[in-house]
Amino acid sequence: MAKNNLYKDIADCLKSHSSIELSGHSLKRVQLLASLVYAIIASKRSGIYTLASKLQGKHKQAESRVKQVKRWLDSKWTDHQTHFACYVEPLLKSLSSSGELVLCIDGSEVCQNCISLMLSVYYKKRALPIVWLVRQGKKGHFSQQMHLDLLQLATKLIPKDCSVVFLGDGEFSGEELIQALRRQKWSYVLRTKLNRKIDCGNELAPIGKAMTPKGSKYLFIPSALPHSNAVLWHEKGFEKPIPLLTNLELAHQACLYYKKRFSIETMFSDMKSRGFNLHKAQLDQPKRVEKLIIAVALAYLIIFLWGIAPLKNKFVGLFYRKDRAKQLSPFNRGLKTFDYCHENQLSLVSLFSKNLKLFFCVRL
16 A cells, blocks of 8 residues: 555654553554544544545455454453543643633434533634543433543543633533532533522522513522522523523623533534534444544544644645635634645645644644
């Protein structure tokens, strides 16, 4: 097979950021991960058979390549800690240098009859994946225990001494999760139901029955629930006001944070219909799906970071019109850059002024 510069760039990047000593089987697993990431980006697909057809390596027969992918998905040595955490940790460390991380939680249908619960970090109006869990079933709510399990996984990655704001919709406003967030000393803004009863001046009443002051967008209700304030947010154009629970002290601040939650929906769209078609992959075993998401999430991160990386001057305008660059999302800019380089067999490393060894360390 002819030398592929883009696969080599991805493989070099993953190997240089690995947290373990790579040799023998561990090296082969990371090389296969790099090949999967390359295949996902090049094909815009996440199905095993499509990815197997584009794998880089010595295997020639299609059946052998499919078996190779399945072995990687089934291996006990393939896990989030070894094959993803080491890449997202430098990213989180870089973002935490601002003094604050904003985390968004949500679920989405993935693969065949599976649904993923994912926690992401907010950056440049986009959500970047951190940790996830998968269960069987169509779209629906997750158990409180899965909320807590995901939170526990995330706390291992979040840098210490960093302020955290946790965002979620109505599914995540349960008392157990709120207590866990309080134990972590994290701030939170969580949507709740309009019929949720809160303390309104020594009497319990649905939050939706409260009235925002005339001429105001917000109604702030302190200590509406034990340890939580409530906000009723009614912007122009809202069909119904949005009720929020928060431990922040300012209504407008809580609403500004909550707006960032919608970025996770854009991320899911990029991983699915607008990008890598994760929802069409024919996998129905949650553990396999969790491992496939490692490769898809890495592909998403790499494309996003290529989309924001500073191009050397002589390459500006090569992949898209310079005057339209700001109209494109970082994900779309990264895809256009990759597609051009893929078509012309170029190395991405030569195009950017950023050191490959610092690839996952963003500049604020």
